[in-house]
Amino acid sequence: xxxxxxxxxxxxxxxxxxxxxxxxxxxxxxxxxxxxxxxxxxxxxxxxxxxxxxxxxxxxxxxxxxxxxxxxxxxxxxxxxxxxxxxxxxxxxxxxxxxxxxxxxxxxxxxxxxxxxxxxxxxxxxxxxxxxxxxxxxxxxxxxxxxxxxxxxxxxxxxxxxxxxxxxxxxxxxxxxxxxxxxxxxxxxxxxxxxxxxxxxxxxxxxxxxxxxxxxxxxxxxxxxxxxxxxx
Ligand SMILES: Nc1ncnc2c1ncn2[C@@H]1O[C@H](COP(=O)(O)OP(=O)(O)OP(=O)(O)O)[C@@H](O)[C@H]1O
Ligand SMILES: [Mg+2]
Numbered sequence: 001x002x003x004x005x006x007x008x009x010x011x012x013x014x015x016x017x018x019x020x021x022x023x024x025x026x027x028x029x030x031x032x033x034x035x036x037x038x039x040x041x042x043x044x045x046x047x048x049x050x051x052x053x054x055x056x057x058x059x060x061x062x063x064x065x066x067x068x069x070x071x072x073x074x075x076x077x078x079x080x081x082x083x084x085x086x087x088x089x090x091x092x093x094x095x096x097x098x099x100x101x102x103x104x105x106x107x108x109x110x111x112x113x114x115x116x117x118x119x120x121x122x123x124x125x126x127x128x129x130x131x132x133x134x135x136x137x138x139x140x141x142x143x144x145x146x147x148x149x150x151x152x153x154x155x156x157x158x159x160x161x162x163x164x165x166x167x168x169x170x171x172x173x174x175x176x177x178x179x180x181x182x183x184x185x186x187x188x189x190x191x192x193x194x195x196x197x198x199x200x201x202x203x204x205x206x207x208x209x210x211x212x213x214x215x216x217x218x219x220x221x222x223x224x225x226x227x228x229x230x231x232x
């Protein structure tokens with residue numbers, strides 16, 4: 001099992017108030033699969049993803065990714081894991097405004113173990129002709145393509161996407177989902193995606209429904225719907 005999370009718990013303390021955000025998460029995903037996490041605002045989706053990506057740590061339980069117990073890594077090893085093995089895509093792209101498209105991707109190369117070729121990746125996201133543009137000169141969908149290129153250029157084992165289409169219109173969203181599907185096929189990248197949009201779950205192998213810090217339902221899709229046929 002590529003991702004194997006068991007009994008993961010996480011609380012945040014603000015002042016004297018302790019909030020239990022993850023209450024014993026169980027989650028499994030095979031290598032090369034696409035997983036979708038659905039759930040209302042505040043249910044713990046980003047917290048779960050941040051722990052999986054080595055941005056945060058769980059309090060207890062185990063988080064195994066490709067045989068590595070992420071929760072037990074030293075700070076240095078956790079940083080290596082986050083930099084080397086994980087690609088992140090966020091709702092609002094997080095591109096550096098004063099760097100060009102090519103430069104935004106280049107900055108990642110220095111911290112990658114086995115990076116892909118920039119031009120290959122730009123071609124894969126169909127942005128090769130915009131390599132010298134700045135983010136403000138791109139549409140939202142184009143910026144998200146660049147952020148996906150930046151995430152995959154390091155050839156990550158795991159691509160974590162937090163509401164990747166949350167800021168995009170329907171047609172642009174669908175083209176981004178098709179791109180993620182292509183990345184999954186071409187590079188064999190395991191993808192875990194957070195969304196509020198239940199329609200997107202049709203393209204996933206497994207769907208995890210999160211509510212108040214617990215997985216209340218897991219669906220294994222027998223039929224996977226290609227992103228190009230998803231509608232909402
Ligand atoms: N660093 C933090 N300190 C204190 N509380 C936090 C922290 N991060 C998250 N929380 C709390 O944990 C809960 C879950 O937050 P999380 O961001 O995981 O939700 P989410 O499911 O991603 O929501 P959304 O769909 O709105 O992004 C929320 O109640 C939030 O206020
Ligand atoms: Mg969130």
